[in-house]
Amino acid sequence: RFAEAAGTDNLLLITDSYKVTHHLQYPPNTTTICSYFESRGGKFPYTVFFGLQYILKRWLVGPVVTKEKIKEAKDIYHLHFGQDVFNEEGWNYIVEVHKGYLPLRIKAVPEGSVVPTRNVLFTVENTDPKCYWLTNYFETLLVQVWYPMTVATNSRCQKEIIAKYLHETADNLNQLPFKLHDFGFRGCTSVEAAGIGGAAHLVNFQGTDTIVALTTAKKYYGCKTAGFSIPAAEHSTITTWGPEGEKEAFKNMLDKFPTGLVACVSDSYNIWNACENIWGDQLKDAVVSRGDKGTLVIRPDSGEPKEIVVKVLNILGEKFGTTVNSKGYKMLPPYVRVIQGDGISYETLSEILEFMKENLWSADMLAFGSGGALLQRLDRDTQKCAFKCNYAIINGMEVNVFKDPITDRGKKSKRGKLTLELHNNEYKTFEEGSGDPSKDLLEVVFENGHLVKDYSLSSIRNAAEIDLVKNPNK
């Protein structure tokens, strides 16, 4: 009954109101409109292109236009505008001539590509000259790719930081895929957003508690199990035992999950008492006896992150002993580790890891959880994602279309036929048809209602992999 989140599955309604009137506003005898999408720059110098495939499969692929949807849209827009502006004839043409399949061609850089900003990432053009008005109708929907793209980018930039510290202070990078765990489900604006953003994080990592990321990755990116998690406590499962019962609560965690990793939030009352006297003394034998069959992951969840992490590690080092690894940094025994899931973001990671390094701790002793900063504290301006018309055919003449506001030259758009090519082994966007179409890295992913390319998460993960993993001796 209430299946559709937005209250509709009618594609004709998935746009901005003003676009419903745009078919009347182009020059007479316009037959082609081509537009492109780019990041104009922003917080990160590159973007990981990810998430267009979700939008295509969810909304645009197949016979998505029907007489019923046209009727519904016509009625809604009549009430919404108080007049008849809706392009009923144009939509009926799509049903009659194209059987409801959208006469559009979308070319995009392969998903997972890591592209410096200010490069064309995808283009949209109409394939039927009568449907010039269709190209920009779906800008609204297509530009929402800013979200998965920006999450994947932010996540990858954190992977680079963690990899750097593992490279400097750990024996290997084997645990890297599990070093940044998605805690962000509850902080997302909707279940759908959590699925999309959670899947974007899984381009770079394999640790998540955002379960809908698994189902989104499976349905739209062909990955059966895109992420993993472990048994873990929350405050309620500790505090219900009462302050006097914290040791019992902790002991229960070890008993109920005797092998493998188990995480236990330990700051309900006094993290120092928990580490020093409970984990490090009263339950020490129970922790040690797990050996390399089971790892206790202690979770602080409050205080100044870098101070807390190092102080917890120092206490655990005192209690359980330490060894020094091949890089000269301290390691705890395999049965005890730490996860910091409070206050983690691209901005705070480095200071925590640097402080650990200054205190001679290997980065391998700590994992991170991130929520709001990972999936929510981003917007379309973080990477200045924009969609603009670059080319048109009007009266049979090619037109290189552009904007170049004197009030903000940063908003100048690319003009003419665009290609994305490798030039001196770097991405370069060629404008005004100056490129070589045979070298264009943009691939046709959608054409006349059909999905032409279907990228798997594994191929996307490979494309997005960071250098330090590809070339560990760099």
Ligand SMILES: O=C1OCCC/C1=C\Nc1ccccc1
């Ligand atoms: O604190 C949390 O906030 C919300 C999301 C989940 C969560 C913790 N989960 C967890 C998973 C694996 C190891 C440790 C904790």
